[in-house]
Amino acid sequence: MQKHHAAFLAVATLALAGCASPGTPEDRLVSKPNMQFSRSAIYAYSSRITSQLQPGLALTAGAQPSTCTLCR
Amino acid sequence: MKAHSGSWLRAIAAACVVLSAPALRAADDAAALLPFWNTIEADSEAVLSSDIQLTDTRLLYRHEGLALEWDAAFSYASFDIDYRPFTEFDFLGFSEHLHEDRFGGQANLRYSVVDRLTLLGGAGAYDGYPDYRRVWIANRFRQKYDHPDFPRIPGYEEPNPWGWNASAGLRWEYLPLRAFAELKATYASDQTAPGYEDSTNSVGDYLLLRGREKLDTTSLGLSSENVLNSWLRALNEFSIIDTTARELRFTYQGSLNAALSSKWVLRGYGGVSAEDPQFEAFFFGSTAEWELTPALSLSLTGRYYKDTGEIENSLFTSTAAPPLESWEVGLGFRYLWSRSSLRLYIGALWTNYDPIRSGTAEFTYLYADREWALAQLAYSWKF
Numbered sequence: 001m002q003k004h005h006a007a008f009l010a011v012a013t014l015a016l017a018g019c020a021s022p023g024t025p026e027d028r029l030v031s032k033p034n035m036q037f038s039r040s041a042i043y044a045y046s047s048r049i050t051s052q053l054q055p056g057l058a059l060t061a062g063a064q065p066s067t068c069t070l071c072r
Numbered sequence: 073m074k075a076h077s078g079s080w081l082r083a084i085a086a087a088c089v090v091l092s093a094p095a096l097r098a099a100d101d102a103a104a105l106l107p108f109w110n111t112i113e114a115d116s117e118a119v120l121s122s123d124i125q126l127t128d129t130r131l132l133y134r135h136e137g138l139a140l141e142w143d144a145a146f147s148y149a150s151f152d153i154d155y156r157p158f159t160e161f162d163f164l165g166f167s168e169h170l171h172e173d174r175f176g177g178q179a180n181l182r183y184s185v186v187d188r189l190t191l192l193g194g195a196g197a198y199d200g201y202p203d204y205r206r207v208w209i210a211n212r213f214r215q216k217y218d219h220p221d222f223p224r225i226p227g228y229e230e231p232n233p234w235g236w237n238a239s240a241g242l243r244w245e246y247l248p249l250r251a252f253a254e255l256k257a258t259y260a261s262d263q264t265a266p267g268y269e270d271s272t273n274s275v276g277d278y279l280l281l282r283g284r285e286k287l288d289t290t291s292l293g294l295s296s297e298n299v300l301n302s303w304l305r306a307l308n309e310f311s312i313i314d315t316t317a318r319e320l321r322f323t324y325q326g327s328l329n330a331a332l333s334s335k336w337v338l339r340g341y342g343g344v345s346a347e348d349p350q351f352e353a354f355f356f357g358s359t360a361e362w363e364l365t366p367a368l369s370l371s372l373t374g375r376y377y378k379d380t381g382e383i384e385n386s387l388f389t390s391t392a393a394p395p396l397e398s399w400e401v402g403l404g405f406r407y408l409w410s411r412s413s414l415r416l417y418i419g420a421l422w423t424n425y426d427p428i429r430s431g432t433a434e435f436t437y438l439y440a441d442r443e444w445a446l447a448q449l450a451y452s453w454k455f
Contacts, residue, residue, distance in 0.1 A: 029331035041115035041450035056353020
């Protein structure tokens with residue numbers, strides 16, 4: 001029920017306020033989904049597996065890349 | 073309440089932007105942009121060479137509300153390896169097919185405590201080998217110290233790798249919709265498949281030394297995302313990583329996305345990693361994306377990676393990888409329906425290692441040059 005209220009409020013606000021332009025038409029370019037640094041798999045531009053092959057990739061470092069025989 | 077009003081404004085702004093886009097004017101999309109929505113995502117990828125096949129599949133549910141966003145994911149990875157011993161050093165080793173699984177779960181939370189300030193939290197766990205190299209290396213030690221034709225060498229234990237992690241952080245929108253700073257601390261505990269080394273005790277008798285099994289990792293990451301102008305968005309990420317018995321690792325990655333026109337986007341990134349005493353890596357890549365129709369996008373990706381080889385840290389036998397250089401090229405397709413999206417990526421990857429060092433000779437075939445085929449498939453449904 002609360003969800004419906006929220007949805008109604010959003011639609012009402014849109015209707016009353018209208019869609020103010022976020023800026024020049026070009027401003028919308030920077031907000032395109034493929035311009036974001038998204039966590040969605042649909043807009044992913046990296047691979048979870050290839051980080052196994054490349055141990056120095058910045059965002060995969062940690063305990064995993066080390067395959068030391070005997071850490072000293 | 074303040075946090076909620078900020079979230080409402082963002083939701084309305086997002087709805088305005090998307091409603092303005094011809095590709096997304098369907099009533100279904102407008103409904104999907106209301107302040108509560110849910111997403112189910114399934115994605116799977118495979119990286120295949122002639123003797124090693126790796127897969128990773130994830131199923132994720134995400135809920136995005138006014139102030140609270142959370143997701144939970146289950147993942148499955150498989151490792152299939154045609155193991156081959158380097159018989160010049162490994163006289164009793166034998167070829168065999170290895171298959172291992174890894175199961176994992178991860179949950180993340182984002183909560184807007186006040187307007188423009190979001191708390192981040194996350195936790196996860198896995199059971200299985202974290203990467204294919206550990207599967208190969210563990211089998212080398214298994215064949216050497218627990219050979220099926222001989223008694224097990226005292227001191228050897230069958231590995232049981234698993235681990236967990238937890239993270240907490242803050243995201244601060246210090247310029248509305250234009251600039252974000254994020255600070256995140258992570259702790260990870262890994263029960264590894266240890267290495268082994270032949271040695272002697274104080275009276276000269278044989279002793280099998282087992283390497284460290286438990287590794288603790290703490291890391292601190294700082295990033296800044298900035299909208300530079302109407303067509304440029306940048307992300308700079310720094311992190312410091314401290315793992316048991318190792319020196320600090322420093323990493324940096326910079327990314328820059330450029331909307332060259334309404335139909336063309338160019339994404340680029342580059343980064344470095346460094347760890348004393350001698351590990352260094354650098355990498356860069358780029359993706360050019362073309363919006364062929366409002367629903368269909370095509371992309372071309374190229375990547376390069378090079379490092380100086382992992383750090384030798386053993387007395388005689390080392391599992392450390394020699395210096396590596398690799399390249400990747402690939403083609404991507406993305407198709408958007410009213411509430412669903414599909415992405416396919418196929419590519420080729422080449423890994424070229426420097427000649428093997430004497431201490432690593434046992435792993436000659438693990439660190440052989442390979443050509444890999446890559447495939448990624450992702451599907452998302454918003455409701």
